[in-house]
């Protein structure tokens with residue numbers, strides 16, 4: 001928090017700071033929503049209390065901040081201590097929102113102690129969403145109107161510190177935008193306020209040619225287009241939430257990604273126009289994918305088979321990523337465990353319906369590898385390079401040609417990191 005305060009102090013143009021929860025807190029809150037034993041929930045709650053008090057211990061003026069955090073913690077504890085209670089979807093969202101609500105109180109105090117006029121603002125006053133708890137959809141028009149009315153007047157006087165990830169529906173019930181959604185919140189507020197730039201300060205010095213945890217050879221990308229960055233986010237580069245670029249693209253707002261640990265190291269600019277558009281920009285990896293193959297002689301020369309399949313998937317709100325078809329079969333991939341995840345129960349219900357008119361095979365434990373770049377659909381060398389590099393790897397499904405910015409394939413989870421390393425070496429070795 002102290003390093004983030006340095007960043008705010010060094011840039012007077014920063015008027016709104018959207019905070020995420022302190023490291024580990026959202027996971028503990030999710031644990032609370034999942035544990036049935038009150039003792040287990042209380043132990044997760046103590047973890048959150050300890051993290052919060054450790055931050056407060058570093059502050060100079062603790063009276064005001066102690067009162068505000070205690071009020072939040074008491075409310076959270078009350079929810080935690082409910083015996084024989086299964087949380088509703090609305091209660092789960094209220095519980096997981098406490099991470100950002102606590103960190104925003106703490107960070108505004110950190111700014112005040114640096115003599116920055118700062119105030120903590122409850123984002124639920126402006127971040128209007130639908131009632132899809134756990135993955136709420138923002139209402140762009142309402143957010144704009146509410147921001148102009150309630151947020152804009154504050155900006156002249158102070159730096160507004162507010163919560164990422166959190167919203168509220170029309171009934172003022174707390175909602176959340178999906179895991180990792182704080183940068184999405186920042187982009188939504190930037191759009192509503194017509195900001196010039198969104199800066200995402202995270203734990204890496206920008207967007208890399210692949211997740212730097214996978215290979216030490218990953219390099220930071222100085223500049224990347226909206227299209228390429230959106231593909232990277234969609235296909236697993238966790239550093240940005242898949243939806244973050246939507247508001248930025250709508251309003252042409254440049255996005256910067258840098259590390260709050262070393263702001264002097266620069267970072268990555270994401271913009272509409274970029275100086276270079278190389279054939280290969282990056283490799284993204286998304287683990288825990290499920291491949292569903294549907295086979296039916298009915299598909300042969302028959303109209304409407306795919307409509308029937310997609311109708312079932314859409315009714316169960318299952319989002320499909322890759323699709324390939326052959327004469328009598330169609331293969332689809334689902335992201336299980338990721339940001340676009342449907343609940344397993346919904347998938348089971350959809351499979352049950354599909355089994356009524358086709359043979360269904362489900363393969364789990366697969367990883368989706370995406371090569372991101374430019375003009376990949378028309379670049380003759382791309383597939384040759386890929387097959388040469390990965391000649392000994394069993395690729396389960398390849399999608400090439402649908403997008404000029406990506407080429408995707410599936411491999412076993414156990415082989416995925418090696419595949420990324422080999423491919424990175426082949427495509428990006430200097």
Ligand SMILES: Nc1ncnc2c1ncn2[C@@H]1O[C@H](COP(=O)(O)OP(=O)(O)O)[C@@H](O)[C@H]1O
Nearest residue numbers: 202203204206207208209210211213237238239
């Ligand atoms: N191509 C990539 N470039 C940079 N980071 C990436 C990439 N792909 C995945 N990551 C991972 O994203 C992480 C940052 O995302 P996350 O932990 O969600 O950040 P924050 O908690 O700050 O929102 C990095 O630590 C890095 O391991």
Ligand SMILES: N[C@@H](CC(=O)OP(=O)(O)O)C(=O)O
Nearest residue numbers: 020021026165179180181182
């Ligand atoms: N705190 C939320 C939202 C978020 O953006 O988190 P992070 O900044 O760690 O990606 C989560 O953990 O999902």
